[in-house]
Amino acid sequence: MKSTIPSGLNSPSPLTGEGRGEGEGATTYVLLPAPNYQPYLPIDFFMRQSCRINATPRLLLNRRIMKEPAKIKKPRGKARVIDGKCVACGARCQSACPVDCVEMTDAGEPLINVEKCIGCLKCVKACPAEALEMFFTPEELKILAALSGEGGEEVDEEELERRRKIAPYRGVWVFIEQNEGEPARVSWELTGAGRGLADSLGVELSAVIIGSGVGHLAQEAFSYGADNAYLIDQEVFRQYRTEPYLEAMCYLIGKYQPEVVLMGATGMGRDLAGAVATRVRTGLTADCTGLGIDDKRNLMQTRPAFGGNIMATIMCDRFRPQMATVRPHVMPLPERLSAATGKVIEESFSIAEASIFTRVLEIITDRSGKDSVDVAGAEFIVSGGRGLMAKENFAILEELAEELGAVVGGSRSAVDAGWLPQDRQVGQTGKTVRPKIYIACGISGAIQHLVGMQDSDVVIAINRDAEAPIFDVATFGIVGDLFQVVPALTTRIRELKQGR
16 A cells, blocks of 8 residues: 655654655655554555545554443352252252253252352342352452442343333233122232232232123222223123133233233132233242332242242242232231222223133032031131041030131141041141131141231130240240140130120
8 A cells, every 4th residue: 555645744653664756745655564563543444545645644643543441340249058048949040050050969959160150140049048149259349339339230131131121011900800790809908919019119000800790890999999990891701711811811911011910819810810921921920928029120929839848939020011819818908998089991802702612501609518618708717737636626626616606727737637628728728817816726837837827817826835836926825735725715715605
């Protein structure tokens, strides 16, 4: 490449040149890079083109390409195990690791190869017992502190994509379960819980009502805290069937994009929630006992896990809507405000009866006779467990229950032994109850049982083992032989009633 430089100007760049005359007052140079010279401009810039330099060459050849200051990367840390917290869940952390840096011991606990760990957090998120944490060196902690002070946050492309994907979703929805226009109590319990979630998120709470002749439920939803009611009132939805209700729910979700959808953990709710979550490709947590919102607008869904041995908090942070089912009587029934108002949004969804594969031929009400009782709805419950030792011994509990106007329930151990029917079982795999008084007789207090009755107003525990876990949730505890204590209580209550 040849470049013509006006005479009288000395080239400041360390380039060698061979000169020869070419016109008046000009010298032509063949520019060659000097040894060990790193040019400010790429050498191929000179090789590709020939130019006549009319400006001062110092300005051109000495021009530096300005670079942005290097951005400090946010340290990712390394995963490590918290002593004593691992529950040997079955190597979930190992399965989640993308770089195979997790090995399992014979006891089922993880060993982290810190040399291979890339700090992706996947094992931490997968752990149901929160037994893993991220560890940072002192130098990394200083960088984190500096970034925090600057208000800077390094956000990778994956996180930006996640935020973009979930940003359109807003609002909390509660599906109002009904049968021939009669609402299920759990729907109003969830409306109260949904009100708290909506307030935390700063969004509106909406009730979703699907059926035929169900318009009156909108006002009832407002009285329990809903701001809006999405109403689909058509004959094809008179009886619950999975197909039409699924199509209607997915239509509403696709159109209005809620970020949270709650349903009761009933036969209908479990059937519909699972179908909807599968269709819209999101996560679903069943049988939750607690709901909350974290600082990233994620729904914190708490439920028993691993046979009830731990309480796990589950979050669906990458998909929307976030869906959960909650058992009846887990959440308190909110106060009913008859004067409350809201907005009814009527929707029409076209689905032909001929396209639905199922038909409701007859509705048969379950009436099992006098032995059938609603344990979940009882205000007073007397429950027995393994400590009763035999089916015949439940007679002393029945006497006490008769004096109190209570119903008799039992633990899983009592039901598995055949001492009580399945519909009397209280606990994780039975009924969740919220009575005014719950008397636990001969029940040790395994977590499977506690999650079903711990929200009772008053818990009275009778057990000969002073260290039994049931006393941890008991309002009043009696350490003694239930075969002496229960008859004494029955006699005393009978005397008090007779003395009135």
